[in-house]
Amino acid sequence: xxxxxxxxxxxxxxxxxxxxxxxxxxxxxxxxxxxxxxxxxxxxxxxxxxxxxxxxxxxxxxxxxxxxxxxxxxxxxxxxxxxxxxxxxxxxxxxxxxxxxxxxxxxxxxxxxxxxxxxxxxxxxxxxxxxxxxxxxxxxxxxxxxxxxxxxxxxxxxxxxxxxxxxxxxxxxxxxxxxxxxxxxxxxxxxxxxxxxxxxxxxxxxxxxxxxxxxxxxxxxxxxxxxxxxxxxxxxxxxxxxxxxxxxxxxxxxxxxxxxxxxxxxxxxxxxxxxxxxxxxxxxxxxxxxxxxxxxxxxxxxxxxxxxxxxxxxxxxxxxxxx
Numbered sequence: 001x002x003x004x005x006x007x008x009x010x011x012x013x014x015x016x017x018x019x020x021x022x023x024x025x026x027x028x029x030x031x032x033x034x035x036x037x038x039x040x041x042x043x044x045x046x047x048x049x050x051x052x053x054x055x056x057x058x059x060x061x062x063x064x065x066x067x068x069x070x071x072x073x074x075x076x077x078x079x080x081x082x083x084x085x086x087x088x089x090x091x092x093x094x095x096x097x098x099x100x101x102x103x104x105x106x107x108x109x110x111x112x113x114x115x116x117x118x119x120x121x122x123x124x125x126x127x128x129x130x131x132x133x134x135x136x137x138x139x140x141x142x143x144x145x146x147x148x149x150x151x152x153x154x155x156x157x158x159x160x161x162x163x164x165x166x167x168x169x170x171x172x173x174x175x176x177x178x179x180x181x182x183x184x185x186x187x188x189x190x191x192x193x194x195x196x197x198x199x200x201x202x203x204x205x206x207x208x209x210x211x212x213x214x215x216x217x218x219x220x221x222x223x224x225x226x227x228x229x230x231x232x233x234x235x236x237x238x239x240x241x242x243x244x245x246x247x248x249x250x251x252x253x254x255x256x257x258x259x260x261x262x263x264x265x266x267x268x269x270x271x272x273x274x275x276x277x278x279x280x281x282x283x284x285x286x287x288x289x290x291x292x293x294x295x296x297x298x299x300x301x302x303x304x305x306x307x308x309x310x311x312x313x314x315x316x317x318x319x320x321x322x323x
Contacts, residue, residue, distance in 0.1 A: 021050040025057040032060040040064035055084035059092060066099055069179070075099045090122060097133055106141035110134065132168070136160060158190040166198050173204040181212040188212075192231075195221050199320070203237060203276045210234055220277060223317065229277050238272035245285035246292075253289065264292050267318060274317050283310055 028043035044061040047054075058081035065074035078096040086092050093116065100109045113134045116122050122130050139160060156172055164172065173191075176184060191197060191205035199222050206220070209231035217228050246268060254261035271280075280288050291310045295318075298305045305311040 021047055021054075024050075025054075028057060028064070029060050032064050035067075037064045037067040041068055041070070055081065055086055058084060059086070059088070059095070062095055062099070066095070066102075067175075071099055071102045075103060090126060094126075094129065094133070097137075101133070101137055101140065104140070106137050109137040110141070113137070132164070135163075156187070158187050161187065161191060162194075162196070166201065169197070169201050170204065173201065173208060176208055177211070181208060185209065185212055185214055189214075189216075189218060192218050192220060199223070199274050203273055206231055206234065206277065207236060210236065222275065222278060223320070225278055227277060234277060237276040238269055240272075240279065242279050242285065242288075243268065243272050246280075246288045249285045249289040250292065253293075260296065264296055267292060267295070267314075271314065271317050274320075280310060280313065 024043045024047035028040045028047060031037070031040035031043060040060065041064045044057060044064060047057060048061070058077055062074050062077040062081060065071075065077060075096065078092065078099055081092045082089065082096060093112075097109050097112060100112075113130055116130065117127075136156075161169060161172065181188070188205045188209050192202055192209060194202065202220065202222065206218075206229070209218075212231075214231040215233075217230050219226060219228050247265060250261060250264055250268075254264070283291075287310065291308070291314055294305060294311060295314050297303070305315060
């Protein structure tokens with residue numbers, strides 16, 4: 001039986017080896033999953049040269065461009081995705097509209113969402129999300145007309161932020177990473193000192209203020225506790241000495257049980273991020289390690305944890321965290 005060969009691609013009379021396009025798409029997609037968006041853009045920029053009309057990678061390509069703040073190109077790729085006949089049309093439309101809001105194309109967003117609602121294209125379970133996008137777009141359009149553009153770096157106000165759901169809040173803060181935060185520090189200060197927002201969101205705001213070298217004191221309240229911090233002087237979540245000592249203690253105890261160690265490690269990292277800037281208190285590393293081993297055992301056995309302040313704290317933060 002004759003051997004089948006894969007189709008050769010040509011670009012400007014140069015033969016492209018079979019698998020090159022697929023390899024670039026796979027690399028770019030993996031980079032997006034790892035949140036290495038700059039590397040993803042490089043891979044997709046090469047892939048699109050070989051197959052400009054191929055729809056499979058346009059979604060992650062648009063996401064990578066959005067995350068690297070290349071909104072003009074992100075919109076172009078998102079539009080190509082919409083016109084490709086993708087089965088995830090509504091998801092692609094949400095991405096496209098989010099990009100348009102970043103580009104301050106408020107009229108296009110309003111008209112598009114109204115059309116989608118009128119024609120009942122949006123599934124019922126996504127109606128709330130699209131109505132939120134429409135409302136946010138309307139508020140921004142009213143605030144920043146053609147004669148009054150927002151200050152550079154001002155993407156949302158605190159009032160806008162508290163009306164978002166938790167997922168959108170996290171995405172909004174994530175969009176600020178690596179940017180000039182001078183116009184956003186007052187909003188981040190309000191977020192960090194809020195008692196109504198999720199602990200994870202407050203942690204994210206504090207890490208951004210640390211990035212901005214913010215030297216003023218803030219009062220942070222979580223889980224009934226209160227502390228005054230200076231973001232520029234903080235250690236980032238999980239990098240403090242106590243957390244590192246607890247991890248080292250558990251690693252030494254669990255050399256023969258690496259899978260169980262990884263589970264405990266995940267719980268500790270979750271605690272460090274959720275509780276930040278708070279810790280377990282003044283407990284030594286071995287007592288914290290003991291409490292986590294008891295907690296892991298209780299999860300598997302269903303037995304009650306000992307009624308100690310440390311065990312209660314660990315269980316509370318694991319149950320109350322939002323990731």
